[in-house]
Amino acid sequence: MGALRRGHPKLQALLLLASLTLYLFPSVNQDETTVWTGLRHSATCGRVQPDRSERTVWPFVSVQIVTYNRSAFLIQALQQIAMQDYPGPLEVIVMDDSPRAEEASQFPQELDIRYFHVDRCTIGEKRNMAVAEATRSGAEMICIWDDDDIFTVDRLRQQVSRMVARPASCSSIQVAFVAVLTSGILQRCKGLPLPFENSFCFRRSWLEGRPFSNTSLGEGNVIFEELDDWYAEAQPISGEELPFLYVRTQSSTAPDDALEPYPVKSMLIGGQNPRVDVSLLALARAFRRERFPELPAKALEIARGALRRVMQEDLEKMRKDINSTSQLAPVYWDALNLEKAWAFGGGVPEGSLNHALSAKVDVPEENDVADSDGLIIETDVAMRLIAKALSDF
Ligand SMILES: *[C@@H]1O[C@H](CO)[C@@H](O)[C@H](O)[C@H]1NC(C)=O
Ligand SMILES: *[C@@H]1O[C@H](CO)[C@@H](O)[C@H](O)[C@H]1NC(C)=O
Ligand SMILES: *[C@@H]1O[C@H](CO)[C@@H](O)[C@H](O)[C@H]1NC(C)=O
Secondary structure, X not given: OHHHHHHHHXXXXXXXXXXXXXXXXXXXXXXXXXXXXXXXXXXXXXXXXXXXXXXXXXOOEEEEEEEOOOHHHHHHHHHHHHOOOOOOOEEEEEEEOOOOOOOHHHOOOOOOEEEEEOOOOOHHHHHHHHHHHXXXXXXXXXXXXXXXXXXXXXXXXXXXXXXXXXXXXXXXEEOOEEEEOOOOEEEEEOOOOOEOHHHOEEEHHHHOOOOOOOOOOOOOHHXXXXXXXXXHHHOEEOOOOXXXXXXXXXXXXXXXXXXXXXXXXXXXXXXXXXXXXXXXXXXXXXXXXXXXXXOOOHHHHHHHHHHHHHHHHHHHHHHXXXXXXXXXXXXXXXXXXXXXXXXXXXXXXOOOOOOXXXXXXXXXXXXXXXXXXXXXXXXXXXXXXXXXXXXXX
């Protein structure tokens, strides 16, 4: 049940978005290279006039979880939210229409959780009820958190800071990685880099008067359907910059080809003249920088295991043919380690730029030789560092 509803809405959203073909406006995030210094910077984008007054207060965020009869996933989502590094006020609204109410004693005590056990209803109704509750509590931002996704610990801060800085009505993340629980594999998505509805944050004032439809399928489509440029409004962040794991369970019904996922086998791509897949290395870097929460979650185990295996194999491949990998190894190391991955056009900032809040990074001393000015390090040094990085996984 929860399953059906879990898979379809996303697929539905995806298909809607695809059918609108608004990916023809791909450069919405042109100013992504703007350095985000928390709330101080205003960047002009979208059609809202930026508010140039200095903000020093992080807005009140209401995180919305709608769930049905999957206690373990709900608890895991709550644990993740408790681990978020969001510096401002935060509440969690849980709308649960399961046969039995949850025991509140299982919830993380440090969170401000408002739990509602409601009669059986559609996902859209539950979302609207959660929005009404957020209105009651006076939250400025509303973020959706599906109970079976794994986000990085900086998800809320990254999305909300962008919304405040721009300012934007929405923020979303393009899905890039899928952890499949049933087969234990990690997949990459290719094709259209579209945002999933589970990744959205909204300004509450914008969402009011834009209710979700009373369905359990594509209930969010109606919100964007009538906009002439939904992509600009959605403000998608690339899945490499803000990676998350879309967790597919036995009950997920969205077909694989909706996402065009393919298994992660190596970070070296191409036959004769291999290149480094910097997008995939961005996920490994996120793990290395401890941006994913410390949770005993199967999806994290799958992703970590897959990355460790391919890094080991890549390293062996590179060792076998040092000559042809003299360029590969330094690039590999850079993409795996450097905050500013020069390989992405323009050096997109990744992770936190608020260093006081950023996830811990354990960079070995040898990294002195590979500073962020893009100095290319020696092949053998790079190989040694990659081998060392493997121990972090
Ligand atoms: C709820 O979940 C339990 C445990 O997974 C299962 O046994 C039960 O059949 C489910 N109930 C409904 C109404 O789906
Ligand atoms: C949603 O639809 C169901 C029937 O499909 C109906 O019973 C319910 O009242 C509707 N809810 C709202 C808020 O319109
Ligand atoms: C690697 O390059 C060196 C120097 O150019 C050369 O002497 C050596 O034969 C090459 N090795 C292989 C396996 O191609």
